[in-house]
Amino acid sequence: MQQLTQLSEEEMDEFAKAFAWYDYAAGEKGMVPFYPKYPDRAPLINYLKAIIRPALAAGCVWTTSENHEGIIILTDTTNPPKLRHVIQMMRGMVKALSFRGFLGVMKQFQAGGESLEKKFRREKRSFVQIELLCVKKEAQGKGFMRPLVEKAFSLADEKDLPVIISTDAALKKDKYAHFGLSLVNTRKIEDGSFLYDLVRERKSVR
Numbered sequence: 247m248q249q250l251t252q253l254s255e256e257e258m259d260e261f262a263k264a265f266a267w268y269d270y271a272a273g274e275k276g277m278v279p280f281y282p283k284y285p286d287r288a289p290l291i292n293y294l295k296a297i298i299r300p301a302l303a304a305g306c307v308w309t310t311s312e313n314h315e316g317i318i319i320l321t322d323t324t325n326p327p328k329l330r331h332v333i334q335m336m337r338g339m340v341k342a343l344s345f346r347g348f349l350g351v352m353k354q355f356q357a358g359g360e361s362l363e364k365k366f367r368r369e370k371r372s373f374v375q376i377e378l379l380c381v382k383k384e385a386q387g388k389g390f391m392r393p394l395v396e397k398a399f400s401l402a403d404e405k406d407l408p409v410i411i412s413t414d415a416a417l418k419k420d421k422y423a424h425f426g427l428s429l430v431n432t433r434k435i436e437d438g439s440f441l442y443d444l445v446r447e448r449k450s451v452r
Contacts, residue, residue, distance in 0.1 A: 247397050250307040250317065253298070261317055262294035263287070265380045268415060275438040276414040280354040282347035289343050296338025297378060304331040306377070308397050310390050316381035318394040323372045324405060355441070358433025362410050362443035374402040376411040395425045399446060409446040419444065 253261075266287040270276050281290040301307050301319045304327040310316045321327065340348045355361075366373050376398050381390045402409045411427065413419055419442040423429060427444035434440055 247393060248309050248311065249305060250309050250314075251302055251305060253302060253314070257314060258295045258298050259291070260382055261298065261380045262291040264383045264386075265294055265378070266290045271416055273438060274416060274440075277351075277354065277435070277439060277441070279439070280351055280435075282343050282350070289347065292342035293339055294378070296342050297335060299338060300327070300331040300334040301377070303334070304328065308394065310393055314382070315385035315388070316379070316390040316394050318379045318397060319377040320398055320401060321375045321377055322401065322405070322407070323367075323375075324407070354435055358435045358441055359431075361412055361433070361441070362431060362445060363412070366408075366410065372405075372407055374398055374405075374407050374409045376409065379411075391421060392425060395422065399426070402446070403449045406448045406450050408448045410444065412441050412443050414439065414441055416440070416442070
């Protein structure tokens with residue numbers, strides 16, 4: 247497992263496209279339709295790249311190997327990204343979606359009720375969060391997701407913190423559960439769109 251500080255524009259595009267064009271199960275549409283100009287995925291792809299760029303600069307990105315089959319973006323509330331990286335990300339996301347589009351997407355993410363992240367922050371609980379996990383299209387189904395998730399676990403265990411994630415796909419939810427996270431909340435946005443909150447509790451309470 248390697249920490250990344252830079253990726254080529256082509257690789258960022260590759261990861262963003264793999265995430266944006268995820269093949270949801272029948273009857274499931276995820277959160278993708280809520281991004282501006284859907285079914286065009288360009289705004290979503292640019293939005294995802296706007297997350298990846300500052301995460302690289304902040305040292306929050308890890309990859310499977312020098313071949314970069316997959317990446318994971320991890321944040322730790324005990325060591326948050328610097329303000330300049332947060333500002334860079336916010337500017338990039340607004341540029342990708344427009345201010346109105348950005349507000350619309352954020353509203354949808356909150357439509358299903360309180361997220362686990364918001365609950366933990368309200369309770370002043372520290373945690374590691376999986377912000378983004380993506381495996382390149384040609385590397386999917388080859389076991390690269392597990393070591394990325396285990397990297398999140400190892401970083402959290404060093405500080406005795408829980409790991410949390412929210413996902414909009416039932417299959418991803420089931421995979422995370424298989425790797426050791428527990429589903430604690432399902433938020434319905436509308437028919438076919440759900441957000442699943444999962445947690446792996448800190449080491450000392452397992």
